[in-house]
Amino acid sequence: MIVAAGTREDSFTNGPETSPAERDDVAAELLGNGAPDAVDTVVRLYEPLVKHLASRFAHRGEPFEDLLQVANLALVKAASRFDPEAGTRFSSYAIPTILGEIKRHFRDSGWSVRVPRRLQERALRLRGLMETLPQRLGRSPTVAELAEHAGMDVDAVLEALEAGGTYRTDSIDENGGHDDALGRQVAIEDVRFDVIEGWVHVAPLLRRLPRREQALLYLRFVEELPQRRIADKLGISQMHVSRLLRRTLEDLRRATRP
Amino acid sequence: MNTVKLAVPARTEYIPVVRSMIAGLGALADLSIDKVDDLRLATTEACGYLLAIAPGARILHAAVDSAPATVRIVARVDDGANGVRSVEPGPALTWPLLRALTDRARLEWTTAGPAIHLRLGSAR
Numbered sequence: 001m002i003v004a005a006g007t008r009e010d011s012f013t014n015g016p017e018t019s020p021a022e023r024d025d026v027a028a029e030l031l032g033n034g035a036p037d038a039v040d041t042v043v044r045l046y047e048p049l050v051k052h053l054a055s056r057f058a059h060r061g062e063p064f065e066d067l068l069q070v071a072n073l074a075l076v077k078a079a080s081r082f083d084p085e086a087g088t089r090f091s092s093y094a095i096p097t098i099l100g101e102i103k104r105h106f107r108d109s110g111w112s113v114r115v116p117r118r119l120q121e122r123a124l125r126l127r128g129l130m131e132t133l134p135q136r137l138g139r140s141p142t143v144a145e146l147a148e149h150a151g152m153d154v155d156a157v158l159e160a161l162e163a164g165g166t167y168r169t170d171s172i173d174e175n176g177g178h179d180d181a182l183g184r185q186v187a188i189e190d191v192r193f194d195v196i197e198g199w200v201h202v203a204p205l206l207r208r209l210p211r212r213e214q215a216l217l218y219l220r221f222v223e224e225l226p227q228r229r230i231a232d233k234l235g236i237s238q239m240h241v242s243r244l245l246r247r248t249l250e251d252l253r254r255a256t257r258p
Numbered sequence: 259m260n261t262v263k264l265a266v267p268a269r270t271e272y273i274p275v276v277r278s279m280i281a282g283l284g285a286l287a288d289l290s291i292d293k294v295d296d297l298r299l300a301t302t303e304a305c306g307y308l309l310a311i312a313p314g315a316r317i318l319h320a321a322v323d324s325a326p327a328t329v330r331i332v333a334r335v336d337d338g339a340n341g342v343r344s345v346e347p348g349p350a351l352t353w354p355l356l357r358a359l360t361d362r363a364r365l366e367w368t369t370a371g372p373a374i375h376l377r378l379g380s381a382r
Binding site (some may be wrong): 140141143144157161199205221237246252 | 278281282284285286289291292294295298299302303306333348351354355358359376
């Protein structure tokens with residue numbers, strides 16, 4: 001039996017009776033024999049590994065179920081392509097494959113809804129203009145002004161802005177946690193929705209939100225700051241503010257749906 | 259003042275259709291992109307509220323009056339076979355949001371069903 005030093009990824013639990021090396025031996029044997037259900041068996045055997053790897057990317061804006069699905073598919077791919085004769089442990093082969101697929105998923109899903117490239121490019125062009133144009137005009141531009149400066153027609157701008165709302169501008173490393181810098185910047189611990197008229201009934205719901213989202217709701221709907229001012233205050237783009245507001249309200253609607 | 263009316267099935271999947279129309283009219287009224295975004299959020303909220311309080315409704319109506327720098331919206335649902343007697347089951351979040359997003363937001367009870375009136379201009 002080949003016994004290799006355990007890696008961090010090996011440290012997941014898989015029952016007391018199976019060591020990572022033993023599991024790799026079983027996988028190599030199954031896949032080497034080419035049994036019809038070998039891949040299925042290997043997928044079941046490595047389920048804890050898949051969960052462990054997917055969990056490393058949790059809370060980065062993608063639903064955990066999606067990450068698990070991506071990781072599972074990557075495991076199937078690795079099991080189908082693994083060559084036991086090459087002398088590599090199965091886990092040494094599978095782990096980079098799974099991690100690679102999860103990272104690729106994050107790259108590809110920068111657009112949380114599949115948006116045509118044409119719209120992505122327009123939205124990105126507009127994003128730049130939405131940073132500079134308010135400064136030049138001293139106010140938020142109209143859609144017509146934005147269209148004129150972007151060399152697009154109004155329809156195209158509206159379409160791109162709608163698509164822009166689905167774009168994830170936060171990098172997966174930047175906003176990994178919930179209680180991030182945005183929440184701290186506005187001292188949200190001082191905010192008490194439960195003493196603000198009109199918000200009392202929803203205060204318990206809002207308290208369950210991450211601090212950043214509480215901060216955004218407070219600034220937008222209690223202080224009634226326009227998106228551009230919030231963007232300036234928090235040092236993020238207006239499109240980012242818009243996207244976060246939409247997403248947070250969607251989450252709240254889902255949470256309050258009977 | 260130009261009026262545009264739209265009637266769609268009273269189901270949540272049709273809210274984006276109403277929202278797109280209203281955003282387009284907001285752009286025609288020369289509202290800023292901030293205000294157009296507010297219009298979108300307010301439309302989603304108002305229509306979602308009406309569908310929540312009138313689950314038996316069949317048709318969601320939206321009438322939009324747009325003038326330079328101002329948009330007035332009336333969203334209405336028929337009360338359906340179930341009837342609507344109270345706003346209590348509606349999501350509590352709706353009114354604080356609508357008040358913050360618009361210049362005026364009010365609920366009206368008509369014999370045809372509940373309606374939400376919204377007004378949003380660029381003056382705020």
